[in-house]
Amino acid sequence: MAYRKTPKVQAQQAAQRQRLLDAATALVAEGGFNAMTIAATAERAGVATGTVYKHFTNKGELCAELFRCATEVEVEQVRSLVTQDGSAAERLRAVISNFAARALRGQRLAYALIAEPVGALVEAERLHYRRSYATLFQSLIQEGIDRGEFAAQDAGISASALVGIIAETLVGPLNWHDSRSTPQAEHLVPQLQAVCLRALGTESN
Amino acid sequence: MAYRKTPKVQAQQAAQRQRLLDAATALVAEGGFNAMTIAATAERAGVATGTVYKHFTNKGELCAELFRCATEVEVEQVRSLVTQDGSAAERLRAVISNFAARALRGQRLAYALIAEPVGALVEAERLHYRRSYATLFQSLIQEGIDRGEFAAQDAGISASALVGIIAETLVGPLNWHDSRSTPQAEHLVPQLQAVCLRALGTESN
Numbered sequence: 064m065a066y067r068k069t070p071k072v073q074a075q076q077a078a079q080r081q082r083l084l085d086a087a088t089a090l091v092a093e094g095g096f097n098a099m100t101i102a103a104t105a106e107r108a109g110v111a112t113g114t115v116y117k118h119f120t121n122k123g124e125l126c127a128e129l130f131r132c133a134t135e136v137e138v139e140q141v142r143s144l145v146t147q148d149g150s151a152a153e154r155l156r157a158v159i160s161n162f163a164a165r166a167l168r169g170q171r172l173a174y175a176l177i178a179e180p181v182g183a184l185v186e187a188e189r190l191h192y193r194r195s196y197a198t199l200f201q202s203l204i205q206e207g208i209d210r211g212e213f214a215a216q217d218a219g220i221s222a223s224a225l226v227g228i229i230a231e232t233l234v235g236p237l238n239w240h241d242s243r244s245t246p247q248a249e250h251l252v253p254q255l256q257a258v259c260l261r262a263l264g265t266e267s268n
Numbered sequence: 269m270a271y272r273k274t275p276k277v278q279a280q281q282a283a284q285r286q287r288l289l290d291a292a293t294a295l296v297a298e299g300g301f302n303a304m305t306i307a308a309t310a311e312r313a314g315v316a317t318g319t320v321y322k323h324f325t326n327k328g329e330l331c332a333e334l335f336r337c338a339t340e341v342e343v344e345q346v347r348s349l350v351t352q353d354g355s356a357a358e359r360l361r362a363v364i365s366n367f368a369a370r371a372l373r374g375q376r377l378a379y380a381l382i383a384e385p386v387g388a389l390v391e392a393e394r395l396h397y398r399r400s401y402a403t404l405f406q407s408l409i410q411e412g413i414d415r416g417e418f419a420a421q422d423a424g425i426s427a428s429a430l431v432g433i434i435a436e437t438l439v440g441p442l443n444w445h446d447s448r449s450t451p452q453a454e455h456l457v458p459q460l461q462a463v464c465l466r467a468l469g470t471e472s473n
Contacts, residue, residue: 182388214466220459223436223439227433228428228433230432230436231402231431258421262466
């Protein structure tokens with residue numbers, strides 16, 4: 064009979080895996096993916112290096128799983144705002160200010176998630192999650208078109224456009240290696256809201 | 269006295285390096301970065317595998333150099349269209365139709381350059397070249413604002429927005445792994461032009 068893990072052992076392992084992901088995420092939030100190593104993660108979580116390898120084959124896999132967990136949180140934030148009451152334009156404005164404010168607060172982590180050069184596994188996850196965002200935006204845009212708030216347009220193409228605008232305009236301000244000054248949310252957010260709403264063909268910007 | 273290469277040897281080496289880059293680019297155009305290996309590049313160029321390593325340390329370096337060469341061509345195309353005569357809106361429309369048509373024609377290569385998960389070296393180059401495109405767009409947008417063609421806006425932020433829109437809306441249609449049908453330039457290009465021009469606050473879309 065094959066060895067089976069008891070529920071207690073399973074729960075302990077799941078908790079340890081989560082502690083490792085939390086430790087790795089904290090390291091990325093401090094110094095980007097570059098600063099996150101298997102050894103540093105083990106030290107941060109207070110376990111032996113070998114323990115990390117029981118849960119993740121290598122750094123690339125740990126990066127990808129960390130990326131998925133952190134990005135799921137952001138996608139759910141967007142989903143909850145997109146599905147609220149109010150005009151489509153209002154909800155889009157709320158999504159943008161919420162997403163940008165969270166990104167600018169957790170600047171180093173946000174840059175790591177959105178753009179830091181890290182490797183093919185995380186890149187593939189980025190493509191996947193950009194489509195999750197686009198799917199949410201597409202429903203919102205279609206609703207806005209149907210209500211006469213937005214111009215007639217291909218909601219799928221415009222949804223991709225919104226994902227592109229938001230990611231690309233944040234890359235510069237979030238990259239503390241590059242930025243000569245602290246990103247100024249009070250300037251960036253209204254500009255970003257305005258360019259997105261104009262892109263959808265609404266006058267209410 | 270240190271050994272110096274004669275001009276003739278230098279020219280031969282430069283020509284060989286270019287043949288290798290051409291062979292590698294042809295492989296990427298057929299099957300993406302994934303299909304491009306040092307061995308396949310050597311075979312394609314009709315040289316021994318070891319010869320490739322005289323010019324490039326590893327596949328990552330060859331990918332990055334190939335990326336730079338191919339992307340420089342695209343940036344120069346955009347530069348030449350941006351600096352032509354005509355209204356800012358007309359030039360932007362020309363940039364978009366030219367860029368999208370070239371991308372959709374060389375679909376596999378364009379996807380590889382814009383979005384294929386390949387590794388940190390190419391990702392870093394992507395960030396660099398996206399800023400080159402943004403710099404070109406920023407001048408064009410500023411000109412459009414000054415002429416009263418576009419709404420008042422932060423031209424730097426809107427330039428990043430254009431880069432994001434164009435890249436993100438092309439990723440789906442270019443990804444032949446994903447796309448259920450051939451990308452239809454005749455539908456995509458006018459939508460892309462319209463969303464970009466609306467984003468800049470012009471009525472002429």
